[in-house]
Amino acid sequence: MTATAHQALEQADELLALRDAVERRLEELLPPAAEQDLVGIAVREGVLAPGKRLRPLLLLLTARDLGCELASIVDLACAVEMVHAASLVLDDMPCMDNARMRRGRPTVHCQFGEDVAILAAVALLSRAFGVIAAASAHAPACAAELVGQMATAVGTQGLVAGQYQDLREGARARSAEAIVQTNALKTGVLFSATVQMAAVAAGAVPAVRESLAHFALELGQAFQLLDDLADGHTHTGKDCHQDAGKTTLVALLGADTVHQRLRAHLRSADRHLACACGDGMGTRRFMQAWFEQQLATLAVQRPAPR
């Protein structure tokens, strides 16, 4: 076995271990609900259904690259996943994207009804804030900043604004710049909160945090472009052609140009990450491998016929 192959295998094992740690802790933080407690069951369905766990892994790897002990921050990683899951539950609602499939299963409102879906999302959001607060109980000075980071990422300067822009403006003709801005709000701000929470936990200096902010924005753009390219493919576990009728960069510029843009964002993301993490290579290797794998899947799969 070559050194590189050996390293790749080691990393794969390690990622699986980290993902297991996150999923085990999510199970503990959101214990099984009584049979009649549909909201509790929907909360678990929303967050424990098989997922990529990209944001928790990003938080853990970044924090470790910055010299932080993992044990102390698994809860923060779980909180980020809860917020992400809450946003998916709401985005899928009939009055939003009206999606019926997510992660290969019927969406939460399809399984449990719209009322339960809304209540489950609210429960996940508030649980996330509670977990962040409790996780920083041993470092009280961090609590206010960590909660503030997440509150900003969710609110009218973050996920809420991104979803609104996408709903109201997505169906109209819009410029590439407008799409880039919406993508930053839809995806970039939660990546940003994710790595900034890692930085706060690790006590990183301002210059590092600035590099991480740039990294998160580039990563958000790359991720959203990947998501747009994947629409129409059958491996995503989501409804096919969910973007039909929506102005995306793929529709505007074509898949080839979007591929090139995606590569440019990844290169830029990697440069900023290198500035932030110095010798720490965990996050850089993970990001590269993750995008290569996703892009390879796209290249093999043919788009599903419309």
Added chain:
Amino acid sequence: MTATAHQALEQADELLALRDAVERRLEELLPPAAEQDLVGIAVREGVLAPGKRLRPLLLLLTARDLGCELASIVDLACAVEMVHAASLVLDDMPCMDNARMRRGRPTVHCQFGEDVAILAAVALLSRAFGVIAAASAHAPACAAELVGQMATAVGTQGLVAGQYQDLREGARARSAEAIVQTNALKTGVLFSATVQMAAVAAGAVPAVRESLAHFALELGQAFQLLDDLADGHTHTGKDCHQDAGKTTLVALLGADTVHQRLRAHLRSADRHLACACGDGMGTRRFMQAWFEQQLATLAVQRPAPR
């Protein structure tokens, strides 16, 4: 003018001043949105439409009775009102109580659509957590506890559970005990978080916090009974007969018995408050005057015909 009348007038002036302070600060914390930002406009409509501001006043008066400076806790009072407003926006949705009027105006989803209403509620919730975190920046040790209090009040042990029980079980025959338990979750837990946040800010000892916990539960029951008695009256600004088809204590026990129960809860609430606040009479006077006024309005108004 008698001493009592003079005292009553002084208190009325003071309450108006406190309410103004809360509303001015809410205006600052949620500044006017751009014309095209419907979510920002809906956020303001949800929280700035004329309201009783019962929870913020309760927080401010309790904290002052416990010896706390008001200036430092107005933001906490605003955060409680934001959470309350978010819960009303969601409770009114078509998939929940399907209400069309609230505070004398069309409900938020009727004005702006369901998608915007959901996003506005999420924005209000996350802003509330951010405001709590920022408000405790000068006393970092409090941040984690304050955020934790609110997270618990909202989640599957609080408002979410109360709303779910009311939706799913309200239409069935249920026992008085089951209704009392639902009322505790629907109303008591947010009152509880409200006074506990005041206690944390004031650095109150455990015995005081225990008395406040009992007070909040009694108050929650009294408040929900008042709300049930008021259903069918036209002065509430809400849809009339919203409870039609729902098992309430009024339907189960009759209005007279509910009146007696309400009085008993108020007496008990006052006793616990007296234990908590010692010489501090502000909250006790406010609660007594507030309920007397509401009950007097009910006595004058005849229920609207069905």
